[in-house]
Amino acid sequence: MWPLISTRSAVGDALGGWPPPVLDPAGPYANPLATLSWVLFGGAGLVFLVVLAALWIALFGTAARKEKLGGTRAIWIGGVAFPVVVLSVLLVWGLSMTGSLTAPIRGDEMRVKVTGEMWWWRIAYLGADGGAVLHDANELHIPVGRPVVLELESADVIHNFWVPRLSGKLDMIPGRTNIMRIQADAPGVFGGQCAEYCGGPHALMGFVVVAHHSEDFARLMTARRANIRPPAPAHPDLARGAQLFGSAGCAACHRVAGTGANGAAGPDLSYVGSRQTLGAGILPNNRGTLMGWIGNSQAIKPGNRMPPYSMLSSDDLRALAVYLEAQR
Missing domain, CATH: 2.60.40.420 (Cupredoxins -  blue copper proteins)
Incomplete structure (x- = not known):
């Protein structure tokens, strides 16, 4: 008999509940995305109301209002000018808000290489020279209040790295390195997910980011780099x-x-x-x-x-x- 296995996990808990993670930012790189999301939701609601109003006029309005609604002027304003202006403004504003997420590496940041594989995540903490100094998998440890530069790569197909409470999402493309920044403002466990279909058990390709106080993070990294491990409990097996x-x-x-x-x-x-x-x-x-x-x-x-x-x-x-x- 196999032992009872619960399907609850840190990723499932972090991605569930209310508010949704994308609307519950926990760091400066997720804040602009939450703002942008609320603006998009509000804009979509406003457009929906306008469409309902137009539908009401088409069904129950007076002949004069129906004529105006189907006239050339209304089509040019509502079908051409309005979407062009609104989408252009959203594009420029959105890019200006999120530009810091993928800014070039300065050289003094904490850097981690995350490689997407079918269907897990390879982690390499990088030193000042860009070489790997510590290896892990499926779980990333970061210090609170400090930006962390992620160098995102793929070993096979296109994946997508997304920890919605800490930053946006970005594709991991074979043969290419994409840059993303994350930061947590408080200690905690933050769930992530591959957000690009990559075949097979794509939906079961989760991820965990654990944010520590700076002193705790420094102790953890020092111990791991020196291969200092807590003593294992005595067990006959x-x-x-x-x-x-x-x-x-x-x-x-x-x-x-x-x-x-x-x-x-x-x-x-x-x-x-x-x-x-x-x-x-x-x-x-x-x-x-x-x-x-x-x-x-x-x-x-x-x-x-x-x-x-x-x-x-x-x-x-x-x-x-x-x-x-x-x-x-």
Whole structure:
């Protein structure tokens, strides 16, 4: 029997509820998008009322009003001049409001490369020279109150990075690097989603951004860069799980910092035990979901690139889950 698996996750919680995330900004790069959204909603409502008024006149108005409504002047004003003026103003205003989201890199910002893959996210924290200094997957950690430049790339097809409470959305195009800025004004967990259909389990390609106070973020990054890990709780399955991780073939696809596991085909598992979610944002991270994912991820996220491991017993799965929980 598989352990009971809940479908609630940090991404689902962050993207659900009211107000919708796009109307609930949590940083300066999301604020202009929320304003723009409200203006568009208001404009759409106003146009809807105008159309209803025109429809009422066409059905129930006097002959004189019907004649004016169908006249040449009304067509030129309502069908040509009005949309040209309104759409031009919205275009210029919208571009001016959102230009800061994709401004060129200055060189002094925190930089992270995010690579979209079928159907997960590869994370590389970059140093001053642009080289990767730390690797992770499906979860991005940032300091509060500091702009973070994301260098967005794709390893296969077009994806789209979108964390609606922190910034806009931007395509990730193979062979090209696009720039986006995000910033959180307060600590919290912010859900994101791939917003461009990329085949297969596209709808199950979520993402988590975790914002920390500056001091907590600095401690986290320092510890991870030095490969300083909190001591793992003593558990009889821990050593067996480490052995199984190599013998079952996990290390061929996954990396765990400080060990001989250096696989690059799948997500980096160096800190999987501390992540908010599993499977790229679709499951809460606990021992039961780890066991279920390892045993048969295809039953949870059909089409993903991890094969099922039906040959493993429940004791094997538990040992592997215990080992992965210790990776923090």
